[in-house]
Amino acid sequence: MRRRTLQTLLATSGAAAMLALTPFTAQAAPHSGGNYGAYGFEGQYPTVGGCAGSFRQVGPTKTADGMSLKYFYSDRCGSFARIENSRANCAAVLERSNSGAARADGWVSETVDAGINYAYTKIGNNLSGRVSRALLACDGHALASTNWY
Template sequence: MSRRSLRTLLAAGGAAAVLALLPASAVAAPYSGGNYGAYSMEGQYPTISSCSGTFRQVGGTKYADGMALKYFYSDKCGSFARIENSRSNCAAVLERSNNGTGRADGWVSETVDPGINYAYTKIGNNLNGRVSRAMLTCDGHIMATTAWY
């Protein structure tokens, strides 16, 4: 697929559409699209020292086929998605809306690394009126999603 058609797909369909383009074998890698990276903390993992220990799980754990999806939030840093007990070809996805409407305009995902069964995304900045949600996707399909927070 050419760069131009991939950009068109991302603009038209967002995170869910690009999931079908992820590699068939699970190799841990972050992907992002839309205007992800436009706000502070985006592009950083939640383990950075300034954010470490500030996150708490919000909402209940969502399950699909024995896999778990969790959403974490910090009023200092933003949010991230984590999947656990995952099979290969799955990804944790965090969608972020810049105006609080619950319509994704930026997203980041992380695939499951070979040999482990979890993944977590980089931070999405859902502070100052922005909202985000987490998704568990496998083989290009949304398996579970959280509410917008």
């Protein structure tokens, strides 16, 4: 997979572009934008009561530079993104389209915490006709993405 430039990100992905403009810190930090938080379960981690244990991986694991990107879905709660074997300055990103048109209307991201090599996002509600996808972004570049589900 080729690396995208910031200009390409600005043209194709609001979440990844906003992430490129968000400073990274040593501690994990959730960020969100667009209309993220407009639907049930958004703003909560997948371990929240009623959702914990209901997620399954959908689609293949994507890889870039030895790092992994996974997309998880629950027909009860929605979806979240997870990255593994990640280096510093990387984030798991979940984009959500409220129209089902595979165009991000809302997004949430989570950076890798100091001392660990993984991160996962809060839930994105892609139920009732909405869709979402996961991205692995490092240093402002989307290195890998899943399909829209």
